[in-house]
Structure formats: structure tokens, C-alpha cells
Amino acid sequence: MSTTPSTYTLPVGPMHVALEEPMYFNIQVEGETVRSVDLAAGHVHRGMEALAMNRNYFQNVTLTERVCSLCSNSHPATYCMAVENLSGLFVPERARYLRVIADEVKRVASHLFNVGIMAHLVGFDSLFMHVMEVREIMQDAKEGVYGNRMNLGQCVIGGCRTDIDADTAAFLRGQLEQLKPQLDEIHGVYERDPLIRARTQGIGLLSQEEAIRHGVVGPVARASGVVYDIRAKAPYAVYPDLDFEVQSDTRGDVHSRALLRLREAAESVRIIEQCLDMIPDGPIAVSGMVTVPPGESVARTEAPRGEVVYYLRSDGSDTPQRLKWRVPTYMNWEALQVMMSGCQVADIPLIVNSIDPCISCTER
Amino acid sequence: MKKNIIHSVTQALSPFCDQDIVRWTYDVNDNAFAWIAPGSPDTLRTIAPALAGLQARLLTITAYRRDKFGRADGREIAYHFDIDGVVATVTVLLDDEFPRVPSIAHWFKNAGWNEREFAELYGIEIIDHPDPRRLFVDKDLDADILDRLIPLSTLMNGASTTTLWEKVFAGKQMPEWAKGELN
Numbered sequence: 001m002s003t004t005p006s007t008y009t010l011p012v013g014p015m016h017v018a019l020e021e022p023m024y025f026n027i028q029v030e031g032e033t034v035r036s037v038d039l040a041a042g043h044v045h046r047g048m049e050a051l052a053m054n055r056n057y058f059q060n061v062t063l064t065e066r067v068c069s070l071c072s073n074s075h076p077a078t079y080c081m082a083v084e085n086l087s088g089l090f091v092p093e094r095a096r097y098l099r100v101i102a103d104e105v106k107r108v109a110s111h112l113f114n115v116g117i118m119a120h121l122v123g124f125d126s127l128f129m130h131v132m133e134v135r136e137i138m139q140d141a142k143e144g145v146y147g148n149r150m151n152l153g154q155c156v157i158g159g160c161r162t163d164i165d166a167d168t169a170a171f172l173r174g175q176l177e178q179l180k181p182q183l184d185e186i187h188g189v190y191e192r193d194p195l196i197r198a199r200t201q202g203i204g205l206l207s208q209e210e211a212i213r214h215g216v217v218g219p220v221a222r223a224s225g226v227v228y229d230i231r232a233k234a235p236y237a238v239y240p241d242l243d244f245e246v247q248s249d250t251r252g253d254v255h256s257r258a259l260l261r262l263r264e265a266a267e268s269v270r271i272i273e274q275c276l277d278m279i280p281d282g283p284i285a286v287s288g289m290v291t292v293p294p295g296e297s298v299a300r301t302e303a304p305r306g307e308v309v310y311y312l313r314s315d316g317s318d319t320p321q322r323l324k325w326r327v328p329t330y331m332n333w334e335a336l337q338v339m340m341s342g343c344q345v346a347d348i349p350l351i352v353n354s355i356d357p358c359i360s361c362t363e364r
Numbered sequence: 365m366k367k368n369i370i371h372s373v374t375q376a377l378s379p380f381c382d383q384d385i386v387r388w389t390y391d392v393n394d395n396a397f398a399w400i401a402p403g404s405p406d407t408l409r410t411i412a413p414a415l416a417g418l419q420a421r422l423l424t425i426t427a428y429r430r431d432k433f434g435r436a437d438g439r440e441i442a443y444h445f446d447i448d449g450v451v452a453t454v455t456v457l458l459d460d461e462f463p464r465v466p467s468i469a470h471w472f473k474n475a476g477w478n479e480r481e482f483a484e485l486y487g488i489e490i491i492d493h494p495d496p497r498r499l500f501v502d503k504d505l506d507a508d509i510l511d512r513l514i515p516l517s518t519l520m521n522g523a524s525t526t527t528l529w530e531k532v533f534a535g536k537q538m539p540e541w542a543k544g545e546l547n
Contacts, residue, residue: 040458042500050511053432215421215474233449234395298387298397298444298451299422311444311453312424320431326424331474363500 006030012348014043019352021359029345037340039333045363054321057083057157057292058325065151068327068361069111073102074303075325076155081299082312082323083157083238087290095159096237097279100171102146102154103301104268104275108179109138110304111219111261111268113357115190118258121349124200127189129265134182135346136158141175144168158286169276176269183269187262190255200255204351207252214335218306218328220355222261224252230302241278244271254347261356292316303328305356327361369450373398376414393430398452402440405456405465416471420445420452429511439463439486443504464489486511 007030014022028036048067052060063278064075077099084091090333091099116131138151144154146162154160164172190196206216211224221228229246247263249256292317300309306328315321332355340350370388377386377400385401402410423444430438437460445452458465467490469475479490480499487508490496497503529542 042502045500081391085389090392101386212421213473215472234451235393236395237393240393292383296442296453298453299391300451307423309423309444311424311442313426313428313442317430322426322428324424324426324428330424330477334474334477 007035010345014040019359021357023357025348025352027340027345027348032345034340034343034345034348037337039336041333041359041363043363044360046348046360048364049325053320056318057290057320057326060320061069061156062153064325065153065155067325067364068358069150070113070358071106071303071327071361072304073106073154074152074301074308075163077103078299078301078303078308078310078325079312079323080155080157082188082297082310083150083290083292083299085299086295086297086312086314087292088156089235089286089290092283092286093157093238093280094163094282095284097275098160098162098164099155100237100239100242100282101275102160103162103274103303104271105138105142105145107113107268107304108265109135110356111265112138112186114353115186115258115261117353118200118254118350119196121353122196124193124195127196129281131186134186137179137182141172143174144171145346156285157290159283161285163284164276164279173276176272180266180269180303183262183266187266188257190258190262197255199347200253200258200350200354202253202255203343203347204254204257204354205252206335206339208250210335211252211264214331214338216306216332216335218303218332218356219247219264220332220335221256221262221306222247223249223257225250228307230300230307234300236299236301238275238278242274243269244274254350257354292318303331305358306331325363325364327358329355329358329362333357333362344361369448370396370398372418373447373450373452375508376418377411388489391417396450398450400452400454402455402457405441405458408454408456408466408468411454412468412471415445415447415452415454420447420472422468422472422474422478425474425478425482429486429487430547437461438490441482441488443468447495458488462489466491467493470496483507487521 007028008026010029012025012027013025015018024040026038027034052063055063061076064079065072067075090162112131112135116128119131120128134294143149145168146154154162206224207227211221211226227246227248232246244267246258249260292314294314300313301308309326311324312320343351369534387399389397423446426442428440441456443454465488467479476495477499479493482488483490484498484501486508526543
């Protein structure tokens with residue numbers, strides 16, 4: 001449908017081969033160049049926050065794990081932190097290490113998934129398959145440690161469900177040893193391969209100023225020079241005791257976001273190894289039932305895609321008066337209007353993928 | 365460092381809030397949370413630019429009913445900001461009869477989606493919103509519809525109309541079964 005003699009509307013979605021989930025992009029195109037983008041959401045709105053207000057505090061641990069598949073540990077972990085903040089519950093130190101291990105295992109798998117998809121969108125399918133095969137190392141680690149390949153079921157209010165004994169720790173270390181050289185190699189390919197560079201460098205640009213104006217979070221923000229990572233800025237669990245470097249870049253394009261995710265995956269491996277070295281003996285959860293008093297609390301964590309925020313309001317009953325969560329992707333969508341302005345039509349899927357979008361997260 | 369931020373937040377808000385209505389809490393890792401006691405929606409017109417001046421970032425906005433089942437009137441909105449690692453929550457109380465609140469998208473661009481979402485889910489009018497369209501819920505549905513109690517008996521009574529089939533078979537011969545006479 002033409003809008004002016006020189007531009008026309010290119011509808012993408014809600015069902016489209018380049019989208020894993022439904023979102024509608026109304027794109028104004030002039031020739032092969034994108035002039036403006038409008039988004040229409042709401043195709044998978046599930047009303048999960050309303051469900052959460054009708055479930056008790058323990059049932060909501062299970063519910064929040066199902067907000068998102070790739071960030072599935074971050075949601076119950078942050079939710080539990082909000083409950084613990086309000087209840088004044090102190091999580092045993094061993095459990096805080098276990099929570100970090102689970103979060104970082106998920107981060108590695110999530111980042112590899114995103115950069116793998118990027119290779120597919122570039123047309124480099126052998127690299128896509130290789131990255132997904134390497135990702136299987138972490139998938140196997142998840143299955144071996146937690147019994148599941150996506151939803152780990154690790155977090156409970158006041159601690160964790162699954163302990164890591166000596167044998168399991170040795171297995172996990174073995175998986176990390178397998179992973180490390182592969183991550184190095186993959187990073188080198190993404191950094192130097194001419195095809196990857198030609199398709200991803202200098203596209204989907206988001207300046208630091210625009211990143212701040214849109215309030216974007218996670219790797220999208222850090223690749224644009226906004227060096228903000230909740231693990232360092234407002235640390236939780238045992239992150240204050242761990243040695244890790246917040247990754248950042250200033251180029252703000254598709255290529256820098258992918259490389260940043262790969263560096264973060266390597267940093268996650270270091271974090272897991274430190275946790276396995278430093279984890280103390282002790283209980284992995286508090287015993288007994290928790291009582292949630294009337295009041296309100298906020299908790300934040302750094303999920304693979306960025307900052308997750310949970311707000312909990314209690315009226316003293318066994319169900320939340322209100323439970324609100326804000327996922328990273330929610331903050332990053334509108335920045336696509338900046339990233340896609342002036343880009344080529346062929347680059348649209350690459351730019352969308354570079355924010356690592358999660359629509360089921362966004363709409364809840 | 366955090367003491368400096370706490371001082372800055374307190375100073376910036378002091379023209380609009382008494383010291384006693386800013387409450388501070390801390391989590392086990394000593395992360396600070398400021399809670400600014402409920403005020404009128406108009407206080408946003410002064411607090412929002414003050415927070416923007418502190419380079420605050422809007423985290424999210426939470427609308428809720430004072431009674432979650434809606435048995436009594438009353439809606440509140442909590443605005444959550446990050447100020448260099450400190451979370452500040454500003455709460456406003458809405459009028460029972462005409463729930464409305466000024467948009468803060470002028471100072472915080474990322475408020476746009478948050479405001480559109482709570483407007484459609486809680487039936488709250490946003491004043492001066494730059495793009496007051498629906499976000500998730502179709503424009504043909506009433507605002508606040510997802511927050512209404514619809515008894516299961518109403519949902520399950522089997523009543524239906526032929527509107528859908530009239531659209532599907534527009535301009536064609538509508539089959540007998542679609543005319544609803546068999547219901």
C-alpha cells in the first residue's frame with residue numbers, strides 16, 4: 001500500500017519467517033531504505049500478572065519461571081528476592097552461590113542462542129549450526145545439574161532446590177573446560193569473518209545519547225557505551241565477592257552487540273568457576289514457611305537480555321496484592337526506531353535480532 | 365558513593381516532599397530504596413523534572429487497585445526510577461471517579477509504553493500522552509476490561525452472536541449452520 005509517491009508500507013509480522021514470536025512491524029520504505037518503523041504488540045498477551053495475584057507466594061515461583069524461556073532462571077530468582085526483601089529473609093550463603101551459578105549457566109546458553117541466530121540471518125548456516133552445537137555443552141550441563149534443559153526450577157523462596165555435590169561440580173567444571181576453547185574460537189570467527197563483518201558492522205546504530213534517552217538495558221545499552229550492569233551497580237547474591245568485568249563497547253552496532261554477548265559468555269564461565277571454587281558448605285534454603293508482611297519491595301537482577309525489575313506489594317494475605325515485573329526487552333523495543341532508521345530492508349531481521357527480543361516476556 | 369546519591373535524591377526532592385515522607389530501606393547487600401509517600405497526580409509535574417535533572421532512569425510504572433479484587437474504588441500508581449544504582453519509588457493516588465494522571469513521557473521517553481499499558485488495563489486516563497494508542501489490547505475493547513470480574517456462568521452460558529460468521533461470509537451465501545438458528 002503506497003503512502004506517498006516515493007514510499008510504501010512494508011508490513012512485517014505478526015507471523016514472519018524472521019520472527020520467532022509474533023510482533024507486527026509497520027515499516028515505511030523508500031526503495032530499499034527504511035524511513036520509519038511503528039510497532040503493534042499484544043499478540044501473545046497472557047495476563048500473567050493477573051494470574052500472579054491469584055496464586056500464593058510459593059505458586060508464583062513456578063509461574064514466574066514461565067515468563068520467558070531463555071531468562072527463565074532470572075524471573076523466579078528476582079521474584080524470590082522481592083519476597084525475601086519484604087520478609088527480611090536472609091538466604092544462606094551457599095544458596096546465594098548456587099543462584100549465581102544457575103544465572104550464569106543460563107546467560108551462556110542465552111547469549112550463544114542469540115549470536116547463533118545472527119549467523120543464520122547472515123546466511124552463514126554452518127556457523128549457526130556450530131554455535132548451536134557448542135551451546136549443547138551448556139544445555140547438557142543444565143540437564144546434568146538440574147534435570148532440565150530450559151526451566152531449571154532452581155529457585156525457591158529462601159534459597160535453592162538443587163545442591164551441587166562434588167561429583168556434579170566436577171561434571172560442571174568438565175563442561176566449562178569443553179566450552180572455553182570453543183567460545184574463544186567462536187569469538188574469533190565473529191570478530192574477523194568478512195561475511196559477518198560486512199553484514200553487521202555499522203548497521204543498527206544506537207548512539208550513547210539515544211541509548212540513554214530510550215532507557216535501553218543489557219547488552220544493547222552496554223554496546224552503546226552505557227556501562228550499566230546490575231551485577232556491579234546494585235549487586236545481589238554473591239556478586240560483590242566475585243571478580244568479573246562488566247563488558248562494554250562504544251560502537252553501538254549489530255556487530256558490537258554480538259561480540260559483547262560472546263565476551264559476557266566467557267566472563268560467565270569465569271564467574272561459575274569462581275563460584276565452584278568459593279562456595280561454602282551449609283544449608284541451601286531456609287527451613288519452614290515464610291510469612292510475607294504488608295508492605296512493598298523492589299528487586300533487580302541482570303538477566304541475559306538485561307535488567308529485570310520486580311515490584312511486589314503485599315496486603316498481608318498469602319497472595320500478592322500486586323506483582324509487577326518489567327523485562328529487559330520492554331525497554332529496548334522503541335530504540336529499534338532509531339536503529340532501523342535509514343537501514344536497508346535486508347538488514348531488518350539482523351537489527352531486530354540484535355536486541356535479543358522476547359515478545360512473550362514483553363507482553364506477559 | 366551511595367551516601368552521596370541518597371543526599372542528592374533527598375536534596376532534589378526536598379522542595380516537593382517533606383523529609384518525613386521519604387522513607388529509606390536497604391536490602392541485605394546494602395542497596396538503597398527510596399519510597400516517596402503517596403501524593404496527588406499533579407506532584408508528578410514537579411517531581412518528574414527534578415528526577416530527570418538527577419539523570420534518573422525510569423525503570424517501570426506499576427498501576428494497582430487498593431483492593432485488588434476491585435470491591436472498593438481506588439487506584440494508585442507507583443513510578444520506579446533508578447538513580448545511579450538507587451531505586452526511588454514515587455506513588456500517586458488517583459481520583460476515584462475520574463482516574464487520570466499527567467504523562468511523564470516528556471521527561472522520560474520510555475514512560476510511553478508503560479503509560480499506554482496501564483491506561484488500557486486499569487482504565488486510567490493519561491493527560492498529554494504523545495501517543496495515546498492502545499499497546500496490547502485491541503482498541504475495540506473497553507479499557508479496564510481485563511480487570512473486570514466476569515462470572516464463569518456468564519462466560520459459559522453458550523450465548524453467541526452471528527457477527528463473526530456474517531463477516532466471514534460477507535458477500536457470499538451464509539450456510540444455515542452459521543445463521544445461529546440451531547443454537
